[in-house]
Amino acid sequence: MLTLLQVSDLHFGPPYLPRVGDALLRIAPSLRADAVIVSGDVTQRATPEQFRDARSFIDQLPRLPRLAIPGNHDVPLFRVWERLSDPLGEYRRHIGPDCDQVLELDGAVIVALNTTAPHRTIARGQVTGQQIEFTRHALAKAPLGAARVLVAHHHFVGAPDQLRDRNMLGGRRAMKAFIEMGVDVILGGHLHRAFIGNSLDFFFDGPRDRGIILVQSGTSTSRKGRGRERERNSFNLVEIHDTWLQITHYLYYERNDAFGPMSRHRFPRTSHQLKDHRLQPVPPAP
Numbered sequence: 001m002l003t004l005l006q007v008s009d010l011h012f013g014p015p016y017l018p019r020v021g022d023a024l025l026r027i028a029p030s031l032r033a034d035a036v037i038v039s040g041d042v043t044q045r046a047t048p049e050q051f052r053d054a055r056s057f058i059d060q061l062p063r064l065p066r067l068a069i070p071g072n073h074d075v076p077l078f079r080v081w082e083r084l085s086d087p088l089g090e091y092r093r094h095i096g097p098d099c100d101q102v103l104e105l106d107g108a109v110i111v112a113l114n115t116t117a118p119h120r121t122i123a124r125g126q127v128t129g130q131q132i133e134f135t136r137h138a139l140a141k142a143p144l145g146a147a148r149v150l151v152a153h154h155h156f157v158g159a160p161d162q163l164r165d166r167n168m169l170g171g172r173r174a175m176k177a178f179i180e181m182g183v184d185v186i187l188g189g190h191l192h193r194a195f196i197g198n199s200l201d202f203f204f205d206g207p208r209d210r211g212i213i214l215v216q217s218g219t220s221t222s223r224k225g226r227g228r229e230r231e232r233n234s235f236n237l238v239e240i241h242d243t244w245l246q247i248t249h250y251l252y253y254e255r256n257d258a259f260g261p262m263s264r265h266r267f268p269r270t271s272h273q274l275k276d277h278r279l280q281p282v283p284p285a286p
Contacts, residue, residue, distance in 0.1 A: 002107040002147065004238040005033035005061075006215065008189030011073065011222035012054040013044030020233045020252050021221040025060050027250075027259045031237055035105060036061050037112075039189040039217060040071025040153025042095060045078075051094035057221075058095070067103045068095055069112045071153040071190060072123050087118040100131060102138045108147040108240055111138045115154040115168055125154030125168035125190070132177045139181050147240045147269065150178060150186045155216060157202040159195045163227050175203055178212060182270045185213040185238065185245060193229040194218040194236070196247050196265045213267050215247055235259070244268050 005028060010016065028036075038058060043050035051074075058068065074095075075087045082089070088099060099114030113135070117126035139148050156175050158165035178186070179199065193216075200211035218234035219225050225232045233252040238245065244266060251262040 002035075002105060002240040003031070003033045004035050004037055004110075004149070004187075004240070005031055006037045006039060006187050006217050006236040006238060007061075007220040008039040008153075008217035008235070009041040009071065009192060009219035009222060009224065010038070010054055010057065011041055011044045011219060011224055012050045012057070013047070015044055015222035015224050016053075017221055017223055017233070019257065021057060023252060023258050024220060024235065025057075029062050033062065033064060033237065035065040035067065035103065035110070037110070037151055037187055038066070038068035039151055039187055040069050041073040041189060042068065042071070043074055044222075046074050046076045046090055048090055048094070051090050055094045065103060065105060067101065067110060067112050067151065069101075069114055069151055069153055070095070070099060070116055072116050072125060075116050075118045077122065083118050087116070088114075100134055107145075108149055109139060109142040110149040110151060111135045112151040115152045117169065121169065124166050125152075127152065127154075127168060127170045127174040129170075129173075132174050135178065136181055139183070145242070147185070147245075148181065148183045149240075150183050152186065152188050154190050155188050156186065157199070157214065159191050159193055159216065159227065160197070160201070161193075161195075161227050165191060172203070175199060175212070179203075179210075183212050184240075184270050185215055187236070187238070188214070188216050189219075191216055191226065192219045192224050193227040194234050194249055196236075196249060196263075198267070210270050212270075213245055213247075233259075234262075240269075242269075
């Protein structure tokens with residue numbers, strides 16, 4: 001089994017909630033993750049101070065293999081010249097130099113894509129043909145049986161609720177390609193509310209017997225939650241087994257000043273079925 005801790009939309013700056021951040025740092029070691037995924041928007045306004053604070057927080061998470069990608073808030077909004085000339089300069093200086101990257105673990109290949117598009121859109125995001133080929137090349141070298149995980153800040157599909165979210169540019173073409181590549185799961189953020197489902201609920205192109213598990217995280221440490229997670233905070237714990245995946249969705253409960261599991265979701269991995277219909281009860285979270 002391989003376990004991934006996914007946090008997202010930290011939004012260091014005025015929206016950041018120190019009390020919630022402290023609660024996340026308290027619970028993280030007990031989750032026994034094998035890697036940490038930070039799926040974008042580590043800052044609110046991409047200032048050096050906010051990036052320094054975000055970096056300090058990330059460094060306090062368990063010392064594990066780590067993968068982080070930028071979000072649209074990690075690109076300057078009002079510093080227009082910087083946005084046009086060096087939009088991810090501060091991100092690279094403080095968080096990491098690589099934006100499209102690959103993390104290879106025992107049992108999984110994780111591909112992270114930078115979906116910010118500062119020259120085309122402020123918030124919507126974009127996935128390009130070059131990034132699709134980058135993903136194809138990375139997954140072509142995946143060992144037999146390894147889980148294929150994709151991380152992108154922006155969403156390929158909107159949350160199934162009353163709020164309307166515009167999908168990122170190039171998302172439908174990319175999703176079709178990722179299904180053909182056998183991607184098991186996509187981890188994302190940006191929506192500031194979580195949802196967990198299957199791409200078959202949204203895309204009808206390609207095979208009907210399998211899709212990609214979509215795992216969106218809400219904002220883990222800021223006051224920017226929306227919809228059903230308005231003024232709420234969340235993160236996800238993704239367990240990858242040989243033939244199935246389990247996602248535990250954690251919420252912050254103010255009355256306890258602590259995160260706790262809200263729901264669990266079990267899915268077959270690509271090309272597998274949940275053959276045992278008498279699934280054993282899920283043990284309680286630590």
